Amino acid sequence: MNPDSVFNTLDISHYIYLSSVLFCIGLFGVLTRRNAIVLLMCIELMLNAVNLLFVAFSSYMGDSAGQLFVFFIMVVAAAEAAVGLAIIVMIYRNTRSTDVGLFDKLKG
Amino acid sequence: MTSLLILFLGAIVVLYYGINKPEGKSLLMTVILLLAALSSLVYDLLTVKNRNVLGWLTEYVPENMLIWNFNSIAFSIVLVLAFLLVLGLFSRNNYIGADLLGLMLFSVCGGMLMTSFSNLIMLFLGIECLSIPLYVLAGSKKSDLASNESAVKYFLMGAFSTAIFLMGCAFLYGGTGSLELESISRATSMITHLGIKSNLIFSGIILLMAGMLFKISAFPFHFWSPDVYDGSPNRTTVFMATVVKIAAFAAFYRLFNEGLGDVKNWWGVTLAVSAGATILFGNIAAIRQSSFKRMLAYSSVAHAGYMLMAILALPQNGFWALLVYLIAYTSSAVSVFYLLDRTSGENSNFSFDNFNGLGKQSKWLSLILIVSMFSMAGIPMTAGFAGKYGLFSSIITSYPWLLYAALIGSAISIAYYFRVFKHAFFSEDGTLVAWKIGTMEWIFLALSLTITLLVGCWPAVITLCK
C-alpha cells in the first residue's frame, strides 16, 4: 500500500467531522429556505454528506457493503428527485409559486 | 417470498392491462392478486417451522437480505389484509384507475420489504418503495390545492426524514462494521457484555430513532401528519393510516426490538418519553378539532403513541401486543374512514355535522359506527380493548409512568370519539343523503366488523396459529 495514501496520513474522524458539518449545513438550509426546489437541494446535500461518510467507513474498513449502500442511495435519490420535481411542477401549475410558506390552507 | 413476487409481477400486469382498458377489470384483478398473495403467505405461516419458506427461491434470495420468519410473515399478512379492506371499501362503483392501483401495489410491496428486511439496504429500499408511490397518491387529485399541499409536505418531510435515517445507518455501519441486522445485533450485544461505550453506535441509534419517529409521526416529529392526512384524498388517507402504519411499525419493531434490543438501556427512556408525549399530545389536540377527518388524523398520532409501547416491551410480549393492536386499529379505522368518505359525499367538507341523521338512515351502519368507535376508544368486548390491554400489560413493570400517561390519554379519547354519536343519533336536522352500498362493500364492512368483535371477545384467536 502506498505509504502516502490518505489512510495512513489521515484519521477517519476528520471525515466524520466533515460529513457532520455538511449534514448540519443541509439541515440549516432545510429549516431556513422556503423555495421547495431549494429545499430539495438541501436534502440532496444532506444525502451527500451521508454518502461521504459511508464511503469513508467502507474504505477504512475494507468492506464493500458501505459503497454498495451509497450506490443504492444514489439510485433512490434520482427516483425521488424525479417524483419530487413532478410534484413541484404540478403545484406551480396551480399556484404559480413554489414557496412552501404559502401552503397554509390546511390548519387546525 | 412467493407473495412478494406475485404482487410485484401483478402490479406490472395491472399497469399494462390498464393501458388499453382504463376502467376495465383492474380492480377485480388486483383483489384476486391480493387473495393469491394472502393464501401464499398463510401457507408460509403454517409451514414456517417445518421447512425453509423460501423454497425454490433460496438460492437467489439470501437470508441476509430478506428473512421470512414467523414475525415477518405475520406482519405481512396483516399488511395485505389491510390493503384488501381498503381496496374493498374505497373503490366507489368499481372505478379506480389502473395507474393508481399499480402504485398502491408497489407501495404494498415496499411495505412487505419493510416487514421482512434483514439488511439495512433492504429496509431503506422498502421505505422508499413504500413512500415514492405514496407521494404521488397524496397528490393524485391534481387540481385540488389541499391535495397538492399535502403531497409537497409529505414529500419534503419524507425525504428529510430519510436523510436523517440514512445518517443513522451510516453511524451504525461505522460502529458495527456491518449492515446486516443479525451482525448488528451480535455486535451491539457484545458491546454491552464487554461494557464498552461506543459513541458511533449510540449516535447512530439516536438518529435512526429520529428518522423512524418521523415516519410514524410520533412526538416531536408529528407536525406534518395531520396536514397530510387532511389534504390527501380519502382513499390515500386511509391507506396511510393503516397499511403504511403497519409497515412502519413492523420495521420499527424488527429494527429496534429484534436488532437493537440488547442495548435497550441506551434508547428505552428516550422512546418512552416520546411515546408518552405522543399519546397526550395526540389526544388533547384531537379534542379541539371540528373536522372529523382531522380528528381522525390526530387520533392516529395518539394510536402511534400506544403502539410505541410494544417496541419498549420484551420481544415476545411486544410482538403479540403490537400484532393485536395493529389488527384492531386497522379493522376499526377502515370502517370509520369509509363512513367519513361516504357521509361527506362529493365535497371536501369533513365536519362532524356530516353524520347528522346517520342513525335514522341505516341500523347496520349505526352498528358499525358504534362498534368501530368503541374499538378505537378501547371499550371492552371490542378489539381495541384487547389491543390496549396487551400493550399496557407488556410495559407495566418497566415503565409504570408511561402507563399513567396512556390511561389519561385513553380517558380523554372517549370524549372525542363519542362526540360523533351526538351527531349521528341525537341530531334532528339530518341532511344526510342516502347512498347505495354495493355487495362488495357490505362484504368488507361485515369482515371488518367481524374482526373487531371476534378479536375483542376472544383475543386468543390471534395466537391460535402459534
Place this chain on the structure above:
Amino acid sequence: MLLTILGLPPAFLLLSFITILCALYVVTNTNPVYSVLALILAFFSISAHYVLLNAQFLAVVNLIVYAGAIMVLFLFVLMLLNLNKESEPIVKMGWHIGAAVTAGLLLVTLAAALHKSSEQIMRNPAEDIGLVKNLGKVLFTDYLVPFELSGILFLAAMVGAVLLGKKQTNSKENNNYSETSSQ
C-alpha cells in the same frame, strides 16, 4: 487546534474547504440557479474525496448521476418555471437564528459524541474494493436482490411522475381519483 488542522494532508484540506464553502453558498444564496451551480461544484469536490478514498467507481457514478443527471434536472425545472431570479421572500431573522442554533447544537452534539471515535472502527483498508471489477462482482452476487428491487422502484417512480405530469384530457380523467360516482 490550528496546528493539527494545518498538519492534515493538503489535498484533503483544500477539498474540504471547497466543499464546505459551496455548501454554505447553496443554503444562503437567494438565487436558485446559483445554488444549483454551487451544489454541482460541491458534488465535484465530493467526487474528488471519493478518489482520495480509493472509491473510483463511486466517484464516476457520483459525477454522472448526481452532477450530471439530477442537477441538470433541477436546473431544467428552474428554467422551465422561470425561477432564475431572486424570487424568494425573505425569512424572518429570528427564524434564521433558531435554525442556526438547531443545526449548531446538532453539530456540537455530534462532534462531542464522536470525539475520538476512530478507535471504534476496525481498520483494514484495502486498495481495490472501490474498483468496478470488485463492486460489480459483489453487486451481482450478494446484492442482486436489492439491485432488482431498485429496478421496480424506478418503474414505480416513473409511473408516478407520468401520472402527475400528464395533461388532463377529458372530464373523466379530471376526476382521476374516482370521485365520479355517477357511472
